[in-house]
Structure formats: C-alpha cells, structure tokens
Amino acid sequence: MSERSKTRFVLLGLLSEGPLTGYEIKKLIDLRFSFFWSESYGQIYPMLKSLEADGLILPEIKEQSGRGAVVYGLTLAGLEALQSWLEKPPETETVRFELLLKMYFSHLTQPSHMLAHLRGFREQHARQLALLQLFAAELEKIADQDNHGEILRVIDFGQKTYTAYLDWCRETERFLQKREEEKK
Amino acid sequence: MSERSKTRFVLLGLLSEGPLTGYEIKKLIDLRFSFFWSESYGQIYPMLKSLEADGLILPEIKEQSGRGAVVYGLTLAGLEALQSWLEKPPETETVRFELLLKMYFSHLTQPSHMLAHLRGFREQHARQLALLQLFAAELEKIADQDNHGEILRVIDFGQKTYTAYLDWCRETERFLQKREEEKK
DNA sequence: GCGTGCATGTAAGACGTTACATGATTCA
C-alpha cells in the first residue's frame, strides 16, 4: 500500500452516505469537489477493487433494469477506516497556478497577452462562483440536517477564495492597463 | 517532448534574470513561488540537461573558489521559447485540499478533531501571510524598476487568498465550537 | 573534527491522466 494517495478515503467518504457505482462516484466528485479535488476513472475503478479486497466496501449487483451496474456499500471496517483517517492531521494542500508563473514573468511580453489570460481566469471563476452560490442557496432551503452545516462551510471556502481571486483580477487588470499605456 | 510539464519554463524564466546553478534555482522556487508552485531536484537537474541539449540555455563553469558549480545562462533561443510560452493561455490551476475533504465528512467524528486540523491550517497560513507581507514591504522600499510591479501583483494574490483562508478558518472554528456544545 | 550548507545527480516507485475498448439503455 502506497499510502500517500487519498483516493481510498474520498471513496469511503462518499459511500458513507449510501451505496454508489464507480460511475456515480466520479460524477459526484466532479459536481461537489471540483473546486478543491479531482479523481479520474483510472484511479476510481482499481481503488474500488482494492477496497473490496480489504473488506472496506461490499459490492452488490443492482438488478433493476438489467444493467451491469455494481453498487458498493460501506462495511463497518470501512467506516472505521474512514473515521480513523478523519482524525489524522491533513497534509498541506498542493496548488499549482500556471497563471501566476506567467504573471511573474509577464514583463517579458506585451501586457495585452497577460490581460487576455487574466480575463479568461476571471470569467471562469466568476461562473464557478455563481454555481457555488446557487448550490449554497439550494442547501439552505432544505431542512437543516445531517452534514448540511459542514457542506456549507466547504462551499463557503470556495466562495471566499473565488471572491478573493476576482478582486485580485480586477486590480491586476487595472495594473496591466496602466502598463499598456506607459508603453505607448 | 512531453509538453504538459511547465518545469522547463519555470527554469527559463528564472534564468532570464541572470545565470544560476540548479541548486540556486531550487532555492529561488522555494522562496518566491512556494505559495503557488514547486519543483524538486529530480525535475530540475534532468531538465537543465534537456534545455542545454535544445540550445535554450548555456552552461558555464564558475571558476571562483574551485567549486564544481555550473551556472546556466539563457540563450536567445531560450528567451524566445519563454516569450512564446508566455503568450499562450495558461492551463487551469490544480488544487488539492485534504483539509476540505475532511471538513466535508467531519460529521462522522467528534468536532474536536476537525478543530485541531483547522487550528493547524490557520496558524500555518498566518505565518506564511506574515512572510508575504514582509516580502512585499521589502520590495516596495526598493526603487520601482523592472518587474517589481508584476512581482507585487503575484504576492498580492497570496495575501488576498491567505486572508480569505484565515477569515474562513475563524468562521469555521466558531461553527465547530457550536457543534461541540450541541453534542454535550 | 563536525555539522551545515553548497552542489550534482539518479533510481525506484508512486501518482495521476488520457485514450481507448466495450456494450447496454434511453430518448428524440
């Protein structure tokens, strides 16, 4: 066991809310975690086999409508493994912003290039922020129960950081516009 | 050429400010880029060989004090490769926060565990934010020239996002403290 | 004489994505 990858725990966590297929897991990760996490099929399916071999999850063939879908459910051992992971301090986050690398060296080209990159970045995150806002509003409407509070806290992380990104973009675009005028 | 890795361009960028050894490059990346980028020796040294083979950088043996140090300087072709990369739109950033994963599922354990994680996270980023503030103050003192403006914009990104992190931490710690009282 | 920092490098392995293959079902 390699034990640096968190994939096993992401899967255990999602299965703790109810049985799912690998396909559904992938979609859930993309929908709910995309702003701070990602997994690919190439990780998910082999890991499901491995978790099954370790007795942490149990497969069950879904009979309805004759599909070959296999849903996995968490075992007691699986829940315990998940809980023990939750208690251990998380590793430092990893982030990689090619945008900031380019910003750092952007004096070597015309400001217009960097301005275009910034606009793309800002628009993308404005869209994602709007989605987060929608998602949070939905959750707040539904009766407060279970882990809604925790989920809202996670969404709020996205909202706060994305708002910070947008503020930074506006200031930085202004900075580059001035640079552009200087060069004239 | 694999052409997904940005390592070559990070090195070209740093060498555009003057000749450096692989060792110095690593230290610079850790010092200036650590809040949004990282590279290891295992990437740097092979890449320097590769860049040399492509004629983008030139080695020069540093004679002073007899050390075996090799400094690399950017060639014209290297500068052009760097500039052409700067003009291309950057890839979407990648981020991975194990902390948020744990927050999402934290209802499965006692709030005290998550509170401890949060405190660690907050303290680490408070320290890093203070360092960024120092660094920015240093830069602002020195005569404005060259790429200082761009660098300050990059530092400001770190300051804004870290400040957002800290705000989020305070709110989330309060949330978990309430959870703790409820459980009593 | 010893620890720290300077300096270069590599091998093994872990990690992760991409691209492809396959086939059923659903809906227009």
Place this chain on the structure above:
DNA sequence: TGAATCATGTAACGTCTTACATGCACGC
C-alpha cells in the same frame, strides 16, 4: 437510427517525489 448517457475497465504514458550517494567548503 443515431446520439447521449450509463457503466466498467485498463494500458500506456507522463509527472513528480523520495531517498540515496557523493564530495567539497566553511566556520566553530
């Protein structure tokens, strides 16, 4: 009929970190 979605899987490849080996220089 054909496109989209559901569903599972893997092989190849690229990326990246870790751990180790080596040796000089410098200051205490």
